[in-house]
Amino acid sequence: MASHVTSRLVLFVIFFVLVGLTALTVWVAYQDLGSWNAPVAVAIATLKAMLVIVIFMEMRFGQPLTWFAGASGVLFLLLLIGMTMADAMSRGWLGVPGK
Amino acid sequence: MDRAEKAVDYLNADYGVRSWLLTRDHKRIAILYLLSITVMFMLGSVFAVLIRLELLTPAGDVVQADTYNKLFTMHGIVMIFFFLVPSIPAVLGNFLLPLMIGARDLAFPRLNLLSWYVYMVGAAFTLWAVITGGVDTGWTFYTPYSTTASHTNVLATAVGIFITGFSSILTGVNFIVTIHTMRAPGMTWFRLPLFVWAHYATSLIMILGTPVIAITILMLGLERAFGIGIFDPALGGDPILFQHLFWFYSHPAVYIMILPSMGVVSEIITCFARRRIFGYSFIAASSLAIAVFGFLVWGHHMFTSTQSVYAAMVFSVLSFAVAVPSAVKVFNWTATLYRGSITFEAPMLFALGFIGLFTIGGLTGLFLAALGLDVHVHDTYFVVAHFHYIMVGGALMGYLGAIHFWWPKMTGRMYPEAPARISAALVFVGFNLTFFPQFILGYLGMPRRYHAYPEEFQVLNVMSTTGASILGVGYLVPLCYLIWSLWRGRVAEANPWGAAGLEWRTNSPPPTENFAATPIVEEEAYAYPLKEPEVV
Numbered sequence A: 001m002a003s004h005v006t007s008r009l010v011l012f013v014i015f016f017v018l019v020g021l022t023a024l025t026v027w028v029a030y031q032d033l034g035s036w037n038a039p040v041a042v043a044i045a046t047l048k049a050m051l052v053i054v055i056f057m058e059m060r061f062g063q064p065l066t067w068f069a070g071a072s073g074v075l076f077l078l079l080l081i082g083m084t085m086a087d088a089m090s091r092g093w094l095g096v097p098g099k
Numbered sequence B: 001m002d003r004a005e006k007a008v009d010y011l012n013a014d015y016g017v018r019s020w021l022l023t024r025d026h027k028r029i030a031i032l033y034l035l036s037i038t039v040m041f042m043l044g045s046v047f048a049v050l051i052r053l054e055l056l057t058p059a060g061d062v063v064q065a066d067t068y069n070k071l072f073t074m075h076g077i078v079m080i081f082f083f084l085v086p087s088i089p090a091v092l093g094n095f096l097l098p099l100m101i102g103a104r105d106l107a108f109p110r111l112n113l114l115s116w117y118v119y120m121v122g123a124a125f126t127l128w129a130v131i132t133g134g135v136d137t138g139w140t141f142y143t144p145y146s147t148t149a150s151h152t153n154v155l156a157t158a159v160g161i162f163i164t165g166f167s168s169i170l171t172g173v174n175f176i177v178t179i180h181t182m183r184a185p186g187m188t189w190f191r192l193p194l195f196v197w198a199h200y201a202t203s204l205i206m207i208l209g210t211p212v213i214a215i216t217i218l219m220l221g222l223e224r225a226f227g228i229g230i231f232d233p234a235l236g237g238d239p240i241l242f243q244h245l246f247w248f249y250s251h252p253a254v255y256i257m258i259l260p261s262m263g264v265v266s267e268i269i270t271c272f273a274r275r276r277i278f279g280y281s282f283i284a285a286s287s288l289a290i291a292v293f294g295f296l297v298w299g300h301h302m303f304t305s306t307q308s309v310y311a312a313m314v315f316s317v318l319s320f321a322v323a324v325p326s327a328v329k330v331f332n333w334t335a336t337l338y339r340g341s342i343t344f345e346a347p348m349l350f351a352l353g354f355i356g357l358f359t360i361g362g363l364t365g366l367f368l369a370a371l372g373l374d375v376h377v378h379d380t381y382f383v384v385a386h387f388h389y390i391m392v393g394g395a396l397m398g399y400l401g402a403i404h405f406w407w408p409k410m411t412g413r414m415y416p417e418a419p420a421r422i423s424a425a426l427v428f429v430g431f432n433l434t435f436f437p438q439f440i441l442g443y444l445g446m447p448r449r450y451h452a453y454p455e456e457f458q459v460l461n462v463m464s465t466t467g468a469s470i471l472g473v474g475y476l477v478p479l480c481y482l483i484w485s486l487w488r489g490r491v492a493e494a495n496p497w498g499a500a501g502l503e504w505r506t507n508s509p510p511p512t513e514n515f516a517a518t519p520i521v522e523e524e525a526y527a528y529p530l531k532e533p534e535v536v
Helices: A008-029 A034-056 A064-089 B017-021 B026-054 B065-101 B109-131 B145-149 B154-181 B194-226 B239-273 B280-296 B309-321 B323-337 B346-369 B371-377 B381-411 B417-444 B455-488
Strands: none
Touching (some): A064 B194, A064 B309, B017 B026, B065 B154, B065 B381, B109 B154, B145 B194, B346 B371
């Protein structure tokens, strides 16, 4: 298997991008974006996670099985968020207090 | 090979404490885990003894209510996070997985040793929390009680569990990479022993689920320490969110405990029935199905919370679905026994006990998955009985069966058979006497987690405490004869049971490198009746 090396320059650039995105997260937390508060925060977090996975974890050089492993993590995260949100969003449907 | 020839094995290859504490041999690390989790099991058992003593009489006369709260909490935390979760994977999985696939070690030996140290650090934190006053939240740490009301050592315990979680993740990663990359020539996926399939599925849950509980506990700690509003409604949080996150891991964690036992039972049943396993591929696939379905059912722990009825209905249906792969295994084990040449050595007795007790535990789980019935028995002793049938009747019976089955391989010594059979009988009888009355208590309405109860429940509670005493003896007896066997036991042959599998084709105990030459696999798993076994 060929070995891949990510240059130090790329690693530093990505590091500072991540720091910048963290600062952006903090700034956004103090802005009132209404119903967009959570989606914007999650979008920034997703971008940061992608940079870590693709660059720092070198997933872009990974074999299909490595991608499959990474994708399964994302799938289970979506499962956790999706089914929890399904509960939260359907709580008032029955019209019974507490249910 | 005879001991008189002074064969070099993993036990005598090196001497001294240093050689053990810095070992990278998966077999020695398994022994380190064995010693550690045995101590934790004894600690958890002490808490159980005190709980059962308190419940002998209706009045709260042995300990105060506060102390009782701490006892059941620490019993749960120690037994689940520090005994049951690491029990079979970290001891038997560590020892056997490379042997079963014909490898010399796990893929990451240093990571393996690190996992034990991480476990020990986590255990130390938790023990410190216990010694300095304990914790009273229940092992579930439900918020907002755990974040705002409890004045006990919640943070130290949480840190201990958080740290120990990484041990689980490291073990899971190691197993998956080892199974993918280090199988001997000819060891195709569908020639893998079912023990290996079970550990593969378990490892998937460890990797996918454990980070969630770690982060959940971290958030709990942040809210408790710094007042960050995540779960506390007064701070804008949602306590049900905690339950979602907690059970997303903690329900699959049940399968971390039970799947390895299922793998053990597949090995033992085939060996002592002298038959090929019935439906190999279905049992292998059902392990993966349990791992996946296990992640879809967590909401059935929350039927009486403010979870929406619609979500509850979905979780209820999915919970019924997870019974299917479990039933596939039970039916296939039963079919394997049909027309087998069955013998009843101690490991087989534990395995048969597992099938019966797990079946009762599984079927009563369906009661709890039913929305209407669950509301009636929620937080009663019915639930306590149900999960003990799974975790003790299932997981612990499997662990004891495994220890007995592979003890000759691990130590090179045979234990005396008669007391081992008596122990299996004591555990089975004691277990049922302890926990079956609790189904009735729960159905009659006795709530869990109270140190006093109405007088009409006393007879069933006395039965339960009597059973716990028998169960305790059933656990102590093996401790005695297994330790005795280390010095006085008959020297074990390479394959004392006449079992199939690569681990039986090397010496007992195995050499450090496992096999003198890399074995080549030319037949399916469980190719009974065996040809004359050769030692590699």
